[in-house]
Amino acid sequence: MPAVSKGDGMRGLAVFISDIRNCKSKEAEIKRINKELANIRSKFKGDKALDGYSKKKYVCKLLFIFLLGHDIDFGHMEAVNLLSSNKYTEKQIGYLFISVLVNSNSDLISLINNAIKNDLSSRNPTFMNLALHCIANVGSREMAEAFAAEVPRILVAGDTMDSVKQSAALCLLRLNRTSPDLVLMGEWTARVVHLLNDQHLGVVTAATSLITTLAQKSPEDFKTSVSLAVARLSRIVSSASTDLQDYTYYFVAAPWLSVKLLRLLQCYPPPEDGAIRGRLTECLETILNKAQEPPKSKKVQHSNAKNAVLFEAISLIIHHDSEPTLLVRACNQLGQFLQHRETNLRYLALESMCTLASSEFSHEAVKTHIETVINALKSERDVSVRQRAVDLLYAMCDRSNAKQIVAEMLSYLETADYSIREEIVLKVAILAEKYAVDYTWYVDTILNLIRFAGDYVSDEVWYRVIQIVINRDEVQGYAAKTVFEALQAPACHENLVKVGGYILGEFGNLIAGDSRSSPLIQFDLLHSKFHLCSVPTRALLLSAYIKFINLFPEVKGTIQEVLRSDSQLRNADVELQQRAVEYLRLSSIASTDILATVLEEMPPFPERESSILAKLKRKKGPGNLHPDLDENRKERSANGGTADHSSTTSNAKSSPLSFVGDLLAPASTAPPTNRPRPVSSSYLLQAPLTPIPPQASAVPVLLSAGPLFQVAASPTPSTDLLGLGSTITTQNSAPPASKGTSLLVDVFSENIAAFPVETPVAVGPVADENFSRFVCKNNGVLYENQLLQIGLKSEFRQNLGRMYVFFGNKTSTQFMNFAASVVCQDTLQAQLNVHAKPADPTVDGGAQLQQILNIECMSDFVDAPVLNIQFRYGGTLQNVAVKLPITLNKFFQPTEMTSQDFFQRWKQLGAPQQEVQKIFKAKHSMDTEVTKAKIMGFGAALLDGVDPNPSNFVGAGVIHTKTTQVGCLLRLEPNTQAQMYRLTLRTSRDTVSQRLCDLLSEQF
């Protein structure tokens, strides 16, 4: 490029620039610039035509001012005029101004395009080059539209000069990057590929860049370039360093071209043609050999160029991943670099080794460098290199060296740079889990992890350790012991307290035998950390305490004292307060049996993807992970907790929940309806596992039992332990909800709305899905749809009963013309007397309406009365019919009797019509406590020590009706092996026997 000759120098520009440089302050500079701008404006404004020189000078000044950071909003026209000049310098300044200042949507663009077109079609190579540079520098869509067809033509034309070809290739590359859709190679492809054979190395270099980009887009079209590239590469590699003249850089032959060719080859798999393949292998070997040769120069440029080619060759070898010898050689070469003086080389070596480690051929070879890498981790000064060393250790880890690597990483963690600690923690956690042969080692490792770098241990890590401890019986005792010991340190990290609280709460009993870790000591230890912890941890600790009450009844007093203290019971935090209140209540009201069921050990977690791994993936992107990780996990999940095991435990838990509801109902002042609380996640989680009809399980638990159950049995949303509940809820909650209440009721409401208003008594389909749940209990939610929730609270004495029905308006608008009536059909009218007290005709949005029903049992009955509800919501009349759970057993009066009495009576009722027997399969798990509770809920007295077989249940009672009293004996014989029950009922009246048997057998 001809330099601006001295005679052509712009004195005015030089003076202006030196003025600016001499300005003492910013203000002075601005003043000078303003003055100059005014001068230029007046010059451009003048009607007299400026000559090319002064135009160039002023445009140059404007450009300088613009580059100083000031806005320029004129002079564009003058710059465009310069384009048509025949002088090189003027044209150059014009193009310069346009590439820097003209934005793509300028209205001058057509003028500019015209000028460029003229230059492109001129035969002058310098002008053509200027035009091509301008196109590439602006590179806008408009440019691409205008010249996408023109540039390739110049590129492949036979008579184009080499320097123009170079520019054209790079210009095309740029256009292809900005608007790939406009650059269509099509017919030019073959000729562009052929450029790789060009005599001029500059053209080849430019063309290689272009082809690499195009090949990434459409590999098929440029497949032929592989053989050409290999040929070219081998020619370069084998050439003597002096052959290439201008293109030899510090004794390295054409390093840039070599690197680009190697990159191009990385777009394709190894060549199939043996000859080409052999030639390529030869090239790569030569490059590796050259790396071994002593350097020809001590200059850093020489080694840089050589290593650049070498590293590119290694990444090609890794990309092909097919030649074991090459891979091993590459690995050895990198091993040498690991101890190189140059930090950059060490970094690059570690980085390349990471990828090498994932190849099956070189994995072993990489492992030989473990000592060096560990050394690098310890002694390296540059944190980014240390980071790579950690990556490499992670990548090279397998079963054989896991313990060593994890130990090294842990010891490094203490001194590690803060920026990479979290990542190391995640990696240690994953490696420890993945290669753990012995889970005590795993538990130790994670606890150490929390101790060394508690702040960097994310929730996922400690969730995971708990999941694993819970799912593996063999480590539970050890874990409890280790945690207990770890907690004795005066300062513990909060995460350790969390793990400790959880594990001791679950498995504290396993170490309670030792006098050094007696229950009280365990509790005191946990409680000593309580006040230093954040709210979620405290909440977790409270749950651990209530579990302690279950595990160790002897500390109940101490714990209740703690729960009762003002700092808990009146805590400003709602969550803590609620837990304290509910746990205290639970612990003082519930019997040990109920406590035992409510606070049972957590069921094993279903195996699923480790959340830690997911977190690491999120952190690093998918590329950096070991490919075999996933398989490994699958294999482990297969032998993890079995499905039937978990189903039995959770089954046991779903039934007592209704009793918890009963327990708390009288204590609570809150009405049973209208709590806009989401159904407990754990509850839904169990739904598909239990044989309870799905719709039943979708109904929220009565009253405050809902929240209580959430905390007692399983995590609340706020302390969603292990993040299990939330994900599973979303999977499982949908089917029962849609199958159950909501869908069903939707159908009803439409049907009922279609009924004529005049026949309100006409009963549509009667909702009775919750009916059976009320056989053994008196309170709860009977019915719920989008608008209305019906709750019940009832009490019975002898042949009389009173039922409180709560109608909760779930919407925000008022229900009008509300009316509820009880209908006893046919024979029932004579058997049962139900009197409903009238209630208000309106229910406000969000409010509740209470209605009292007085019930009198005249004689024994089979059917149940139906509650008809009518109201106007919005414009439509809604009609709901629900079966009221008034069953014969409600009028049961328990009778205590001795074994002798019982069998005497049993024999008295020996007539065949008086006995009803039923053998049926268990629908729920066969838990003794649950069964006992159900029989008591049914109304009969449970007689202990009556039956010679202790596993059988025996009950007695009297059914009161107004007319008669019916004595009633029952016997339930469970068969655990066959999962069957045999139920025998003997009463003085055959209809009663039949009815009671039907009712009771539904419950198991």
Add this chain to the structure above:
Amino acid sequence: MIGGLFIYNHKGEVLISRVYRDDIGRNAVDAFRVNVIHARQQVRSPVTNIARTSFFHVKRSNIWLAAVTKQNVNAAMVFEFLYKMCDVMASYFGKISEENIKNNFVLIYELLDEILDFGYPQNSETGSLKTFITQQGIKGQTKEEQSQITSQVTGQIGWRREGIKYRRNELFLDVLESVNLLMSPQGQVLSAHVSGRVVMKSYLSGMPECKFGMNDKIIIDKAGKGGVTNEAGKSTSGKQSIAIDDCTFNQCVRLSKFDSERSISFIPPDGEYELMRYRTTKDIILPFRVIPLVREVGRTKLEVKVVIKSNFKPSLLAQKIEVRIPTPLNTSGVQVICMKGKAKYKASENAIVWKIKRMAGMKESQISAEIELLPTNDKKKWARPPISMNFEVPFAPSGLKVRYLKVFESKLNYSDHDVIKWVRYIGRSGIYETRC
């Protein structure tokens, strides 16, 4: 407290660096240079926080003074100190410039040792400083003299030494005000306030006790209510009193007396000092009214006509009047016609500057200009910055009047009548702008 003090030239080179506390390191010097002096965007806030270190800076011509601290200091105190520091330096070697600072750096370090101790500001009264920090070096002072300096500097009245004697007892009092205004094109006052200073120069013998009175509303009301028969109070009751929004006093004024009796009494320092500063916002006399008229004729021409009217007694003369009319950024030529004074288009400032030497009250004058514009591809409209004005008038635009200034000296035999007193009022423009 102030941790260190640095003085830079315009290039950001450190001229003076004095560190008082260990928490300020040398790197603080560079932090300020990089983040403030050489900042890409001009830093407009006088307080900059960099890495938990606060930098308070003031700029005097091309010199930057920066006080640095890591503590939570009273920013107003720091700035007060910096201004005082500038005053002290100016009184020692004149204009604050790079040259002067380089020539006097020993003196500056000496001063810094004296007026800041472990970052706590000390006595910075020029008069008393000059008794023991001199540019000539301390000539053999007797023990007596030295002990006198000590007792005076550490004494109750640190700002005045004893035994001053003048043949003629003279007192100069200047009321200096700057009036700030923003007015809409229609002549509506959008905001206006006056900030004023009372500067005194006293040449009085002994330890005189002075009492200063002015037409402040509260003082007059108090005097009227209290039934004190003060002649001055009677004559200026009511309408001529002014409402002062806030004021600050020199350290020599007894604040307890001001709080209880609203009287300003003090023992004055010797020489020049600022007695008080105040601000008013009500009943301001605006000395000039600017009436702009801007007409855009097509895309390439703009016609501007500006009339100024003086609004004070015809007997008074305003001086140094300068009207600055901003021009659009694409101005390519300007023709100006004015009846009075000189007007010129200054391209470097993008404005037409119209200067009038003198102008009497109740007069008016006008300028008209034709501005040629260069069409640009920029669609942005010209923002029309306000027309600003500078002037000087011989009265106080706030309406403040000095009612009395009494001098009592019990020990020496001169009385109030023997003191020659001079009072002068000067009103200057602050930011005096009219939108167009």
